Amino acid sequence: MDTTTTYLGLRLPHPVMPGASPLADSIDTVRRLEDAGAAAIVLRSLFEEQITREREGMLHHMEVHDESYAEAISYFPKPDEFVFGTEEYCRQIARIKEAVHLPVIASLNGYTNSGWISYAAKMQQAGADALELNSYYVATDPKQTGTEIEATAVEIVKAVKQAVTIPVAVKISPFFSSVAHMAHQLEEAGADALVLFNRFYQPDIDVEALEAVPSLHLSDSSELLLRLRWLAILFGQVKAGLAASGGVHTGLDAVKAVMAGASAVQVVSRLLQDGPQQLKVIVEGMRSWLVEHEYESLEQARGSMSLRNSPDPSAFERGNYMRVLRSWRVA
C-alpha cells in the first residue's frame, strides 16, 4: 500500500502529522512522535503580539499613557506566559531539526500587515522546512468590511511569501462569506497550501465572578464534518495543497479527510488526550482500511469523494440541506 503524499513540497510517507500545538514543545515528545511515525511536525504559533511588543520593548517596559491602548495590552498574556520568546522559538526549531529527521513546519500567527512578518525569514534561517500562517482574527468593528479583512489576510500572505523561499501554508477560518473565493485569493497571493480550519475558542461566562472565562474543549470526530465539506468543495478548484485540521481522531477519520481531498491530515486533540503513540494507531487504521478495501495507493483515494465533478456544488449542498431537514419526523 503506497501511502505517500506530497504536502508543501515535502514528500511524506503518509499524510498524518501533529498539528500546531504544545506537542512540539519538548524534544522528548517530538521524539515520541517520530517513533509513532509522524510524517512531519507543526510547532505551536509564534504570535504577532509577541514579536512586535518584544521589538518595541513594550512587554518589558509597559509605560503606556494611552488608556485604551493600556487596556488592550492588559488582555494579552505577559511575556513569561508564553512558552517560547521569539529567539527561543527559533532555537526550538533548530533543536528539533537536530534531534529528529522530521520535516519541521513553523507557525506564525498574526493579523496585521506589518513588521512582524519579517520574522518568517528568521524561522526559515533556523531550519524550518515550511511555514504555516494563521491569521486568527475576530472582526468586531461594524465599520470594517469583509472585503477589507480579506484584503489584509491576502496582503499578509504576499508579504510572508516575499520574506521566505520555503513553502507557506495558510490556516484559514470557516467564517468567510465565500470560503471558496477566499481560498482562491490566498492561492493567487502565493499560498502553497490551505489548512482547514482554524478553531475558534469561545469564552464562557462565569456568572458569579462576572468574568469571561477562556474555555478549551478538545475536539471529537464530529468537528471533522465541516472540514470534509470544504475539502470536498475546494479539491479540484484550487491547486494549493489541502490539509485537514480539526476532528481527526481515528484512521477512518483520516481516510475520510483524504477522500474529501486532503494531502495532509493534522491531529492535535487525540494526541493530547491519549498520547503521541495514537498517531501510529491512526496511520495503521488508515492503512488497514485502504488495504481491506483494495486501494493500491492513497493517491487513488484522494479526492474520490470530492465535488470536483459536481456541475453545481452549491445546488448539491442545498439539496442535501433540504433532504436532511426532511428526514426528521416527529413521533
Ligand SMILES: Cc1cc2nc3c(=O)[nH]c(=O)nc-3n(C[C@H](O)[C@H](O)[C@H](O)COP(=O)(O)O)c2cc1C
Ligand atoms: C492546546 C492547544 C494549543 C494550540 N495551539 C495552536 C497554535 O499555537 N497555533 C495554531 O494555529 N493552532 C493551535 N491549536 C489548534 C490546533 O492546531 C488544531 O487546529 C485544533 O486543535 C483542531 O484540531 P484537533 O481537532 O485535532 O484538535 C491548538 C490547539 C490546542 C488544543
